[in-house]
Amino acid sequence: xxxxxxxxxxxxxxxxxxxxxxxxxxxxxxxxxxxxxxxxxxxxxxxxxxxxxxxxxxxxxxxxxxxxxxxxxxxxxxxxxxxxxxxxxxxxxxxxxxxxxxxxxxxxxxxxxxxxxxxxxxxxxxxxxxxxxxxxxxxxxxxxxxxxxxxxxxxxxxxxxxxxxxxxxxxxxxxxxxxxxxxxxxxxxxxxxxxxxxxxxxxxxxxxxxxxxxxxxxxxxxxxxxxxxxxxxxxxxxxxxxxxxxxxxxxxxxxxxxxxxxxxxxxxxxxxxxxxxxxxxxxxxxxxxxxxxxxxxxxxxxxxxxxxxxxxxxxxxxxxxxxxxxxxxxxxxxxxxxxxxxxxxxxxxxxxxxxxxxxxxxxxxxxxxxxxxxxxxxxxxxxxxxxxxxxxxxxxxxxxxxxxxxxxxxxxxxxxxxxxxxxxxxxxxxxxxxxxxxxxxxxxxxxxxxxxxxxxxxxxxxxxxxxxxxxxxxxxxxxxxxxxxxxxxxxxxxxxxxxxxxxxxxxxxxxxxxxxxxxxxxxxxxxxxxxxxxxxxxxxxxxxxxxxxxxxxxxxxxxxxxxxxxxxxxxxxxxxx
Amino acid sequence: xxxxxxxxxxxxxxxxxxxxxxxxxxxxxxxxxxxxxxxxxxxxxxxxxxxxxxxxxxxxxxxxxxxxxxxxxxxxxxxxxxxxxxxxxxxxxxxxxxxxxxxxxxxxxxxxxxxxxxxxxxxxxxxxxxxxxxxxxxxxxxxxxxxxxxxxxxxxxxxxxxxxxxxxxxxxxxxxxxxxxxx
Numbered sequence: 001x002x003x004x005x006x007x008x009x010x011x012x013x014x015x016x017x018x019x020x021x022x023x024x025x026x027x028x029x030x031x032x033x034x035x036x037x038x039x040x041x042x043x044x045x046x047x048x049x050x051x052x053x054x055x056x057x058x059x060x061x062x063x064x065x066x067x068x069x070x071x072x073x074x075x076x077x078x079x080x081x082x083x084x085x086x087x088x089x090x091x092x093x094x095x096x097x098x099x100x101x102x103x104x105x106x107x108x109x110x111x112x113x114x115x116x117x118x119x120x121x122x123x124x125x126x127x128x129x130x131x132x133x134x135x136x137x138x139x140x141x142x143x144x145x146x147x148x149x150x151x152x153x154x155x156x157x158x159x160x161x162x163x164x165x166x167x168x169x170x171x172x173x174x175x176x177x178x179x180x181x182x183x184x185x186x187x188x189x190x191x192x193x194x195x196x197x198x199x200x201x202x203x204x205x206x207x208x209x210x211x212x213x214x215x216x217x218x219x220x221x222x223x224x225x226x227x228x229x230x231x232x233x234x235x236x237x238x239x240x241x242x243x244x245x246x247x248x249x250x251x252x253x254x255x256x257x258x259x260x261x262x263x264x265x266x267x268x269x270x271x272x273x274x275x276x277x278x279x280x281x282x283x284x285x286x287x288x289x290x291x292x293x294x295x296x297x298x299x300x301x302x303x304x305x306x307x308x309x310x311x312x313x314x315x316x317x318x319x320x321x322x323x324x325x326x327x328x329x330x331x332x333x334x335x336x337x338x339x340x341x342x343x344x345x346x347x348x349x350x351x352x353x354x355x356x357x358x359x360x361x362x363x364x365x366x367x368x369x370x371x372x373x374x375x376x377x378x379x380x381x382x383x384x385x386x387x388x389x390x391x392x393x394x395x396x397x398x399x400x401x402x403x404x405x406x407x408x409x410x411x412x413x414x415x416x417x418x419x420x421x422x423x424x425x426x427x428x429x430x431x432x433x434x435x436x437x438x439x440x441x442x443x444x445x446x447x448x449x450x451x452x453x454x455x456x457x458x459x460x461x462x463x464x465x466x467x468x469x470x471x472x473x474x475x476x477x478x479x480x481x482x483x484x485x486x487x488x489x490x491x492x493x494x495x496x497x498x499x500x501x502x503x504x505x506x507x508x509x510x511x512x513x514x515x516x517x518x519x520x521x522x523x524x525x526x527x528x529x530x531x532x533x534x535x536x537x538x539x540x541x542x543x544x545x546x547x548x549x550x551x552x553x554x555x556x557x558x559x560x561x562x563x564x565x566x567x568x569x570x571x572x573x574x575x576x577x
Numbered sequence: 578x579x580x581x582x583x584x585x586x587x588x589x590x591x592x593x594x595x596x597x598x599x600x601x602x603x604x605x606x607x608x609x610x611x612x613x614x615x616x617x618x619x620x621x622x623x624x625x626x627x628x629x630x631x632x633x634x635x636x637x638x639x640x641x642x643x644x645x646x647x648x649x650x651x652x653x654x655x656x657x658x659x660x661x662x663x664x665x666x667x668x669x670x671x672x673x674x675x676x677x678x679x680x681x682x683x684x685x686x687x688x689x690x691x692x693x694x695x696x697x698x699x700x701x702x703x704x705x706x707x708x709x710x711x712x713x714x715x716x717x718x719x720x721x722x723x724x725x726x727x728x729x730x731x732x733x734x735x736x737x738x739x740x741x742x743x744x745x746x747x748x749x750x751x752x753x754x755x756x757x758x759x760x
Contacts, residue, residue, distance in 0.1 A: 131602045154750040155646055157750075159749065161753075186749065188747070189585075189649040190647065190747075225753050225756075226755065227758070312640075314637055314640035314644055317633045317637070329753055
């Protein structure tokens with residue numbers, strides 16, 4: 001750092017690391033290769049300050065940076081070489097974009113003179129990621145590296161966070177220049193998003209809220225990004241409004257909060273979906289009316305006024321037309337709005353919701369004796385055995401929905417999952433990334449047998465880094481969610497959804513981590529205790545009922561409260577045992 | 578209805594790519610796009626015409642454009658009094674030329690002969706969309722050998738502040754509470 005005080009001679013590669021230190025980076029996730037060699041060579045001099053995690057596939061690096069960013073609120077950093085290395089990052093970058101996760105990806109590029117010549121491992125990555133980044137840069141002069149990296153971090157974390165990619169040709173990394181760190185604020189043409197709301201909008205919101213009899217708060221990921229959990233709970237308590245949350249809004253409001261009614265949407269609680277359809281006011285906080293939470297958009301909450309509190313103006317009226325939009329940082333907005341609300345709304349609305357809740361919770365398999373272990377039971381018991389206090393990283397599929405239903409989060413940023421893009425293979429690397437920030441908590445990966453096989457190579461990374469994570473593979477021998485759709489909407493014509501798995505216990509042994517297998521519900525508690533007691537990665541395979549489905553469910557195109565419930569005969573058969 | 582936007586962007590490599598990519602990705606439809614230098618160094622000005630009748634979506638595209646880091650500002654001139662001009666080059670075969678038609682065209686002032694030999698006549702058309710359109714209609718009665726139209730360029734009438742773009746770089750670096758606390 002002291003080098004920065006005066007003009008000194010530094011290589012472009014050294015400048016990269018100096019700039020990362022300036023941004024407070026202490027951990028990066030990457031994979032070396034030809035075009036990024038100068039940067040890795042320079043890393044030799046920075047190893048005491050920056051820990052480099054060697055991944056096994058560059059997609060893993062981006063998910064790790066993403067996971068790290070989601071738990072820490074800091075910008076995650078991923079590094080790769082040109083061409084295939086950079087291309088492998090695209091899935092992770094798109095995942096981060098959809099879930100507004102701030103990451104900076106630094107890629108090597110072929111020497112600047114060779115750009116455009118189809119050189120070995122050349123690919124126009126800064127062009128390729130235009131649609132899936134907030135911004136991307138190609139640096140063509142070492143003098144621009146510091147300015148660009150500084151700008152990349154500012155762009156990634158400002159306003160609505162997201163991924164940024166910086167592509168640096170090999171010769172630019174080797175170029176030696178007189179270096180001076182650009183002090184002062186970053187300035188870009190793009191206008192910053194508003195932080196403070198319009199007062200007139202707040203006044204209108206107060207009017208709508210005070211007039212409402214059946215309001216619902218829709219709690220989204222924006223609450224976590226903005227750090228507005230306290231303010232949203234305060235809003236709910238002030239006026240007595242029930243809260244439903246989106247998948248990524250899980251944990252924004254503690255599950256134990258009396259006004260927290262559960263998840264909304266395709267596999268949400270019937271009571272919440274019904275409340276949304278019956279409501280006369282929706283207050284959407286940092287969410288974007290994704291198709292998975294609205295059901296049929298044309299019949300969505302037909303009688304309600306809608307207030308949308310959102311940082312990104314382009315989200316307003318994108319999927320659902322709203323009556324009032326308040327543009328600004330959610331925490332800031334609510335800090336101003338809450339004091340303007342004077343009294344509780346008189347209502348028996350909450351009681352109505354509670355009645356619906358009781359109706360829907362009767363069809364639950366958690367408390368039933370079943371012949372085989374059900375995925376829902378396994379996930380429920382992981383919640384119970386970890387006292388609901390773990391950080392859970394779920395993947396994509398049936399287990400993801402079951403996690404959302406049965407793992408009740410009481411703290412913000414304790415569920416990481418790929419909600420927007422739905423990237424299978426996200427969980428294992430994201431958990432490894434998260435483990436570099438949250439060493440205080442136990443971290444559980446909840447992943448299906450399909451998803452784990454997409455990025456299972458990262459087990460080696462977990463072992464090499466002795467990452468303290470527990471991996472629960474919910475193995476039903478199927479791509480379960482796809483099979484569920486084939487069963488419901490394609491007349492049970494199962495095609496390519498049965499999937500084989502390696503012997504995960506033997507595989508764990510081969511990778512050098514502890515592997516356990518659970519087949520009965522009675523074995524779960526001990527397995528979890530054992531896994532928690534081991535310092536380092538542990539894999540626990542749960543062999544679960546193959547043909548179970550996630551209930552309740554809203555079919556695509558159906559109204560939000562038109563839900564398919566768990567068939568009653570299902571339970572009869574099982575409870576005879 | 579068509580939507581006409583004036584977009585002010587940073588003069589950087591790839592900026593046209595970014596604008597076009599966003600519009601394609603969001604499923605908007607470009608009718609025409611013209612980009613060129615302006616009175617200010619390092620600022621490129623684009624006139625973007627989109628085929629988007631929905632008012633909500635018209636707002637959406639403006640916000641989506643403003644979200645791009647390279648974009649200074651966007652002025653929606655769809656309902657603002659402004660001059661929209663386009664340009665066309667038409668080559669017609671002269672052996673069938675009806676002189677009276679061309680005389681009519683020339684008299685309106687939107688048409689100029691750039692080049693002529695015994696076989697072909699190269700005509701320049703300029704004006705608003707209707708001017709160019711009707712001139713082309715007339716020329717189409719003749720033997721059109723080649724035709725090339727530009728996109729549209731727009732400039733707002735008068736000098737009121739209301740439609741002036743914001744052309745200064747701003748500091749994007751306010752982050753949410755959570756991101757700030759971490760640094």
